Amino acid sequence: MNLxxxxxxxxxxxxxxxxxxxxxxxxxVLVFVFSFVQDLRLLPAMLxxxxxxxxxxxxxxxxxxxxxxxxxxFLLVVAILLPFFSGSTVLLRIGPLALRQxxxxxxxxxxxxxxxxxxxxxxxxxxxxxxxTIKAMGALGLPSILSDMTLLSYRYLYEIxxxxxxxxxxxxxxxxxxxxxxGRTLGVLxxxxxxxxxxSYEQSERVYKAMVLRGYGRSSRPRDDYQARSxxxxxxxxxxxxxxxxxxxxxxxxxxxx
Amino acid sequence: xxxxxxRPERSDSEEPALVVSGLFFSYPDKPDVLRDVSLEVLQGxxxxxxxxxxxxxTTFFLLVCGILKPDAxxxxxxxxxxxxRDFYPxxxxxxxxxxxxxxxxxxxxxxxxxxxxxxxxxxxxxxxxTGALSMAGALKLADRPPxxxxxxxxxxxxxxxxxxxxxxxVIYDEPNANLDIRSRRCLIRFxxxxxxxxxxxxxxxxxxxxxxxxxxxxxxxxxxxxxxxxELMGDAELMEAHGLEKPHSLVPHAEPxxxxxxxxxxxxxx
Amino acid sequence: xxxxxxxxxxAVSVAGYATAGAATWHSLRxxxxxxxxxxxxxxxxxxxxxxxxxxxxxxxxxxxxVHLVLNGLLGAVLGYYAFPAILIGLFxxxxxxxxxxxxxxxxxATMMGVPALLAYFVxxxxxxxxxxxxxxxxxxxxxxxxxxxxxxxxISLVLLITTVPPHLDVEAERASIYALTLAHVPLxxxxxxxxxxxxxxxxxxxxxxxED
Numbered sequence: 044m045n046l047x048x049x050x051x052x053x054x055x056x057x058x059x060x061x062x063x064x065x066x067x068x069x070x071x072v073l074v075f076v077f078s079f080v081q082d083l084r085l086l087p088a089m090l091x092x093x094x095x096x097x098x099x100x101x102x103x104x105x106x107x108x109x110x111x112x113x114x115x116x117f118l119l120v121v122a123i124l125l126p127f128f129s130g131s132t133v134l135l136r137i138g139p140l141a142l143r144q145x146x147x148x149x150x151x152x153x154x155x156x157x158x159x160x161x162x163x164x165x166x167x168x169x170x171x172x173x174x175x176t177i178k179a180m181g182a183l184g185l186p187s188i189l190s191d192m193t194l195l196s197y198r199y200l201y202e203i204x205x206x207x208x209x210x211x212x213x214x215x216x217x218x219x220x221x222x223x224x225x226g227r228t229l230g231v232l233x234x235x236x237x238x239x240x241x242x243s244y245e246q247s248e249r250v251y252k253a254m255v256l257r258g259y260g261r262s263s264r265p266r267d268d269y270q271a272r273s274x275x276x277x278x279x280x281x282x283x284x285x286x287x288x289x290x291x292x293x294x295x296x297x298x299x300x301x
Numbered sequence: 302x303x304x305x306x307x308r309p310e311r312s313d314s315e316e317p318a319l320v321v322s323g324l325f326f327s328y329p330d331k332p333d334v335l336r337d338v339s340l341e342v343l344q345g346x347x348x349x350x351x352x353x354x355x356x357x358x359t360t361f362f363l364l365v366c367g368i369l370k371p372d373a374x375x376x377x378x379x380x381x382x383x384x385x386r387d388f389y390p391x392x393x394x395x396x397x398x399x400x401x402x403x404x405x406x407x408x409x410x411x412x413x414x415x416x417x418x419x420x421x422x423x424x425x426x427x428x429x430x431t432g433a434l435s436m437a438g439a440l441k442l443a444d445r446p447p448x449x450x451x452x453x454x455x456x457x458x459x460x461x462x463x464x465x466x467x468x469x470x471v472i473y474d475e476p477n478a479n480l481d482i483r484s485r486r487c488l489i490r491f492x493x494x495x496x497x498x499x500x501x502x503x504x505x506x507x508x509x510x511x512x513x514x515x516x517x518x519x520x521x522x523x524x525x526x527x528x529x530x531x532e533l534m535g536d537a538e539l540m541e542a543h544g545l546e547k548p549h550s551l552v553p554h555a556e557p558x559x560x561x562x563x564x565x566x567x568x569x570x571x
Numbered sequence: 572x573x574x575x576x577x578x579x580x581x582a583v584s585v586a587g588y589a590t591a592g593a594a595t596w597h598s599l600r601x602x603x604x605x606x607x608x609x610x611x612x613x614x615x616x617x618x619x620x621x622x623x624x625x626x627x628x629x630x631x632x633x634x635x636x637v638h639l640v641l642n643g644l645l646g647a648v649l650g651y652y653a654f655p656a657i658l659i660g661l662f663x664x665x666x667x668x669x670x671x672x673x674x675x676x677x678x679x680a681t682m683m684g685v686p687a688l689l690a691y692f693v694x695x696x697x698x699x700x701x702x703x704x705x706x707x708x709x710x711x712x713x714x715x716x717x718x719x720x721x722x723x724x725x726i727s728l729v730l731l732i733t734t735v736p737p738h739l740d741v742e743a744e745r746a747s748i749y750a751l752t753l754a755h756v757p758l759x760x761x762x763x764x765x766x767x768x769x770x771x772x773x774x775x776x777x778x779x780x781x782e783d
Contacts, residue, residue, distance in 0.1 A: 157577030233768030258418030
């Protein structure tokens with residue numbers, strides 16, 4: 044199963060070269076600042092920053108487009124609720140429904156923020172190997188039990204998902220088609236899920252033995268050290284100033300009213 | 302004060318790598334998995350362990366590594382008694398399924414796991430990792446994630462992970478399960494070149510013939526025979542009585558077509 | 572179930588991270604108290620991956636199919652590890668599939684993880700009536716599964732409706748919450764049934780997975 048991670052990490056761009064901890068802090072702050080934006084007048088700036096970031100990262104456009112998939116259930120609900128039920132200024136009537144201005148603008152805001160945050164997130168996680176990012180989090184203070192669990196889960200995700208595929212193929216080859224929702228189908232699928240759990244559990248017992256045999260738990264393992272060079276910090280500073288700019292602008296614009 | 306000596310003092314280099322005497326073991330739901338098992342492996346010696354599935358080979362290995370606690374009997378590693386649950390870096394075990402042993406997201410990290418747990422410095426760890434990967438012929442795989450490797454590559458990387466601890470006794474549990482012909486040949490060459498004391502459990506009797514200087518036959522938790530490979534595996538009756546077969550290359554051939562000179566000699570004598 | 576980026580106000584996202592942080596801290600403390608975490612980390616980690624994969628199984632609900640959330644089952648099997656497991660699972664989803672969200676990771680983790688812990692407590696109650704009984708395992712499995720998802724749905728809907736549209740009037744708000752909750756009832760029931768079936772499977776094949 045191709046989980047599509049680490050596809051473009053080998054490219055070369057300023058973002059690929061940015062030190063992982065600085066990048067994590069800088070881009071996560073930016074992402075939160077984007078979620079803080081409520082004023083429509085800041086949208087062009089937000090989208091411009093996002094666009095620039097993506098271009099600088101040299102990640103291919105196809106990558107972004109495939110990831111900007113059909114919005115989930117919630118976005119759909121919001122896309123229906125907001126334009127038709129939110130606000131009082133009616134733009135046009137379609138039968139019993141009224142398209143409202145405030146709702147449409149709210150929807151525009153939501154979509155712009157969603158796109159900006161998702162794109163920035165792609166840049167953050169797509170320009171360095173997953174492993175490096177997790178280690179950087181550890182260096183920033185993530186408890187070791189969480190980073191150990193994340194790395195172990197990530198490692199076995201591929202094997203376990205291959206297992207699922209193999210079992211589903213085997214079931215299909217013996218004529219099982221999950222078409223109708225009945226007791227038998229549910230029972231079979233529950234056994235499938237249960238089997239995945241049991242097999243992973245049994246493998247974890249063997250993995251634990253292998254870890255113990257190589258000294259697991261004897262001494263705390265060294266944390267990887269990261270060296271942030273001056274230009275990494277300068278770029279971080281720049282990004283933080285930009286983020287602060289958005290926050291200040293948002294607050295000021297709120298003060299002046301809509 | 303009276304000093305209890307059970308054996309004359311031997312220097313460390315003369316001690317057998319492994320001495321197992323009178324080992325008994327039962328699982329809570331399976332009694333008598335191992336009955337009165339005694340075995341000796343000398344330093345630098347390569348011993349094969351053969352027998353049908355369920356004979357107790359893997360259980361035996363887990364006992365020898367200190368992961369399980371014997372019900373009775375003694376295990377001595379390089380002359381010193383082994384205590385359950387203590388950590389013995391001088392013994393290493395290569396598991397049947399390399400995925401069970403490759404649990405880090407990159408090959409380099411996985412091979413470094415053991416040395417890091419030993420408390421070695423960064424430089425020393427680096428040296429060990431490079432050395433182990435070179436020995437296993439897997440240096441070019443160092444920065445790959447394990448799930449992108451083929452079975453043969455995973456096998457050699459898992460071996461590197463064990464070698465990085467510099468063990469003096471290495472145990473292999475079915476090392477060539479699921480390997481293709483080329484990877485199997487690569488493994489055989491590697492085993493033939495290894496200097497550590499080695500204990501290999503395998504169903505691949507030809508591999509045992511090529512690699513080991515002694516073979517032990519285990520069935521139903523007991524050691525049934527312990528002899529030179531040609532002798533033991535050449536005894537068709539014995540092999541068949543315990544769910545095995547005489548290896549093809551030991552069957553007398555009108556036209557010799559097997560590689561090893563040693564086996565040709567065996568075949569002539571059989 | 573997951574709330575994507577861009578919808579919630581920043582204050583709520585930050586509060587979500589705070590609650591998730593607190594719940595994680597509490598879970599980790601409980602884990603460290605109970606047992607040697609080193610031994611249980613490999614188990615919890617591989618099961619986290621397994622649950623993540625298991626949630627990809629398509630359950631046919633004609634004319635379409637759904638993916639189950641399984642947070643109730645996660646709670647029943649992993650206990651206190653359920654919260655870190657859900658946090659990690661959501662992180663994978665956000666980073667690998669852009670499903671869920673980065674700013675909303677905390678909110679989503681709290682919304683799904685806390686009910687998972689509640690499901691754990693509910694499932695544990697079956698020892699009062701008898702662990703070995705298949706009937707009670709099924710019943711408590713159903714309660715854990717349905718409860719786990721049900722509470723998550725409620726929290727997420729309330730959160731969404733109350734924080735999102737600033738111009739929505741109260742009537743419409745209340746009506747939406749009722750309507751959407753009702754729409755989820757069949758799914759909640761399905762989740763309960765499925766959790767019960769998996770719990771029964773585990774009880775037969777590897778009962779220690781359901782133990783504390």
